[in-house]
Amino acid sequence: MSLPSSLPGPPSSPLRQLLGFGWMQTRACAFAIALLSGVAASTLLPDLPVARYDLLVVYGVLLTLLFWTRGWESNRDVAVIAVCHVIGLAFELVKVSLGSWSYPEPAVLKFAGVPLYGGFLYAAVGSYVCRAWHLADLELVRYRPRATALVAAAVYANFFTHHWLPDVRWPLAALLAAVTARTWVRFTVRGVRHRMPLALSFVLIGFFLWLAENLATYVGAWRYPYQTHGWQPVGVEKFGAWALLISVTVVLAAAAFSGRRTAPAARA
Template identity: 45%
Template sequence: MRALTQLVRFGWEQALSCLFPVVLFASLAFTQIVPLPFLARYDWMLIICLLMQWWMVRSGLETRDELKVITLFHLIGLALELFKVHMGSWSYPEEGYFKVFGVPLYSGFMYASVASYLCQAWRRLKIELMKWPPLVVVVPLAAAIYLNFFIHHFWMDVRWWLSALVIIVFWKSWVIYEVGGTRYRMPLALSFVLIGFFIWIAENIATFFGAWQYPNQTDAWSLVHLGKVSSWLLLVIVSFLIVATLKQVKEKSPARVNIRQVV
């Protein structure tokens, strides 16, 4: 019974952490079923995302520091969207006033929602990291993973090499979290895989409701290829590395990190 209770508590904390993504997907579904007046659907999505972000900060569900992280992810995601749409990886076929080079501005919030989840879960589950690699290793690795999303269009795709490098670098790293006053730990690499898999499920939901469209979904919706899990896995790793790095810089406590590494 205690294990079941802890599982329910963990699920509840995860659900609260996913508030922004849930609202995002619910809005996609609603605007698909019920056409809203005056503006195009993509424009309404931007307004909904902005209002949601304002409410979360206003209500105290997100801190101003977390808003800064989320804004950074919005810009990073929007830059990736502009490039990928230009290269024909996917498209946004619907009309909208707030589109830049074929990319609706709300699309950056899909990446920001991942950052929102990470920040919320980090605070709610009181996450700590054990044996976290030094920044001189983490920062170049995150940069290389992000740049590969661009470079592989012109050069070889090294995602599998980068994935192997992630396993090597984080082989001894653990994430510690708290549920109901009890501390648990999980291999960091496993947490990457789990988050990436659930984001792939979310991607299927998003494409079903027309958030964006892959070339093979032009005539009719079809399941997103499982190969996309690797892309989302790497994107999750980049997201986690950025959040973790900013958290550690914010703490400005090298001694605290060293204590965790000893533990």
Template identity: 45%
Template structure:
């Protein structure tokens, strides 16, 4: 059975799933309602698979809120940290993440933890005081929440065989990413440049179109629209996590309420940092590579023995 270049980029588990899916869908029609439904289901399944690290961590956070005993010998935050480490170990041990992807995730974990230390110190948000697995007032599981974003970014790149037209020069994106990260710190002391930085993001990525393979077709979407959708889902996950008591914003200390929609801009900007880090592992490539394979039948057709 011949594997395409795209399949070789997948982990061993993902290649097995990909082959099984092709066998299952080998006789499915390429047109009509049924084909459209299959395309939608495959898209949802791939997105769910890309979110597996973040989803598992969110499930653990919610479960700890609902069922973890308050008088347990092991503090709740420490239990969350241990669970997050175990999830990461399982991801690597079962080859759900590759070694080179892990480096990007670890780097995002570190940059996120540094920002957490600063933000909690200036009172932007806070955590419960229990537990010993912490740095200053920040429990160590917090870094894994940033790592979950990085994990999604690298996995979605592989799973959807992403290609781009008119992608900005990487050195420009790196400058914007560094400026965004710096502004998360400096805006407490000087001017807040988030709207200037948001304008820079729009200016840089406005012409960029993302090409992504769902099943047999390669679809297109403005990259800025994709950024906005991802930021929206991160914001929704943030609402669940704050409801579960993972952390608190100042207006949630006396009782949970919806996270301000203004955080969508913060998440979009933070996501840009992750996007730029991922380009170190997966340099943006033109969609012509994927389209050529589709035209040859290497990707679009079911894998046959």
């Protein structure tokens, strides 16, 4: 699928490039859009003998199989997404146990207060990064894999340890900016090659993940303590948290696609 060729101007015109970029990003978000749509639709279901969270686990598995069998995600993509799922579940187990947020509904496929479907929320982020890598023919220029991976690992660890030790996310943000200062992301929109700083891509993705988190909590994906008696917007500090956390997913994808700009996958 592509944008209509009747759009005004040559392929390189700013309007066509902007619309092409937006359409490409929408396609990259296909798994996330389908997952959140399923979460929203599940709130409209009548009372069933199966818990809503358990149904969402089945739905997430079916979505994964659909994307894989259709060739929209390769074996390598599925491996990256599976790692994101596991990392996300570990994150959820700690955060839910500390009361940072909750999944208040009962379920059979639920451990220590965390339903297994919670991992699919992180898998959706992994799916976005993998699909964007293919659709935009991404290339990292002057990327420092070891240094960036070490900082990303420290960022991930800090989201656990700050509950007991000093929170060092701002020093880590500065360190992440430093190790990626000369790293550019090159990408293609409608045949035209562009580039942006990798650090800027973290900020932009973090912003849209924050918007998605607002939507996800609105449709009942999970609940923060201040949303117990009715939905409220997610605090803007989560924007910064996502801008840092996305570095973990990008490091995983970069390792999986090392030496190749894209991986074999159908361009849905």
